[in-house]
Each structure stands twice: as structure tokens, then as C-alpha cells.
Amino acid sequence: MTDRLPNLWPLWLRAAWQKRMWINSAPCWTNSVEEIMDEFLLGLFTLSLGGSVLVLAIMGLSRLTRSRYAARWRCVVWLLLCLRLAVPLVFTFPHTTPVQIPAPALDRPVAATAPPSSQPLPTLPEEAQDQTQSLSIAQVLCVVWAVGVGGVFLWSVGSHLRLRRYLKRWSIPVSDQVICNRYHAQAQRCNANRVPPLVHCPGLQVPMLAGVVHPVLMLPEHVEANQMLDYALLHELIHYRRKDICLKVVAIWAAAIHWFNPLVWLMVRQVEQDMELACDEAALTVLPPQEHRAYGETILRAAAQKASH
Incomplete structure (x- = not known):
């Protein structure tokens, strides 16, 4: 009777019943916080291990193919690897457990339920309560990882803010017209449509490009307008045109995420070297032999x- 009873219901009632049964049998997300931490740590360590293998492979191949492929192509490969390492996410679907709720028996008498008892609920022993309140290994590792990431980010942001504060206080715009003319001549040579501000900075030994959002090209306080200055300006302007500072930021971001992996820090150093080589290659293409x-x-x-200071 109960098996054939839904067939006797009206069409709209049967549709509503089927919809309710479909909702009740839908997957239920059962991942706890600890399981999410375990999956995150496993994905992070797997990504870091795979990145280490790729770092060693790229460095080995770059030595074998240095004469065949230019450094700018290695910078492209480094950029792709840094972007992947900078996003420590594993794109997997969480585990689901279907929950089946049987249909109620309409023709069966409902058993009377006993009134709730007034007896106190049993309590766990003190040792069991201490075990449930203690942190798991996954939680401790997540906290240590987060502290390391925060430390690297604070160090990077603090260094940038100190530099900006130093420039705001001590930098002086270049007023020498001869140096300005040489600066714009080198910009035309390397096809740089826009150029960063040119300032004098006391205590600086060599020209240097600094800044992420608003880059500034810094010159020593006392500099001579000669051919050496032209080459230095050309070198820094090519860095500016190639947006090398963006690649360096992404590499430092990846190093902050994987601060526990020394091969990632080795990758950052190799990225800086390849950026310099790519810049020199671009400069030699615009200079006469x-x-x-x-x-x-x-x-x-x-x-x-720069190394001596």
C-alpha cells in the first residue's frame, strides 16, 4: 500500500515529493576545518616540491641552451613558474558523502516517544577534554607557515616604505639640462615612450631604478655627464620598459609563500640574474657594435x- 500510495497522489503532490527526496539525497559537505588544513598543507608541500624540480630543471636547461635561447625567454618561463607558485591552491573537489533519508511510512502508527529525561548528561574525563582542546599538527604547521609568510611580507613592504620615505626626504630632482638631454636621448634610443622621474639621491654610488607603483630613476649626488652615464641610463630605462620590477615582485611573492624552501630563494636569485642578462641583451641590440x-x-x-657597498 505504501509503495503504491504516491502513485495515487495528484501530479503536483508527486512532483513536490520527488523534489524533496532529491534535495534530501543531495551531497553534504562534510569537510571539517582540520581536514581543510590537511588538504591545504598537502597541496602546498606538493606544489613546493614540484616547483623545486622545475627550478632545477630550468636552471640545468638554461646552462645547456644559453647560446640558443635569449635570456628574455628564460624570464618568461620564470614568470609563469612564479605565478603558479604564488597561488598555493590545489583545484580539487571536496569529498562529498550522499545522505539518504527514507520516506516516512504513512500507514504505520507513530510510536510514542518517551519524555526527555532530567538526568544530567555524562561528561568527558579531564584527560579527554584536554586532548580535544589541544592543537593538531596541521594547525600548528599552518600557524608556523602563516607567521613565516607574514614575516617575509612585512620585511618586503617595510623595505619599500623605508626607501620611499628616504626618497621623499632626501631626493632632489635633476636640474642639469645636459643630463636631462642625455636622459631623453637614451629614452628615444630604447623606444621608451614614458620615462620615470630623474632625481639625485645622496649616498648612492650607481644609478638605480626603484619603486613599484611610481618608479623613480635615482642618480648619485655628484655625477658626470659622460658616456658611462649614457650606458647606465640606457640600462635602467630598458629595465623600466620591460617592467622587470613586476617580475621581481611576483618572484618575491612566491618566495614569501614558500619561505621554507631554499630552492625558491635560489630561483629569486636566478630571476634577478636573468633579468640583468636580458636587459644587457636588449641594450646591445640598440648600441652600435x-x-x-x-x-x-x-x-x-x-x-x-654595488657589490662593494
């Missing part, structure tokens, strides 16, 4: 001065 040697000597001298 007779100036290549002088440009190389200027860059090596600037690198030595």
Missing part, C-alpha cells in the same frame, strides 16, 4: 661598486 665593449665595462664597473 663598436660600443659593446665600453658598455660591458661600464656594467661590470657598476656591478663591482
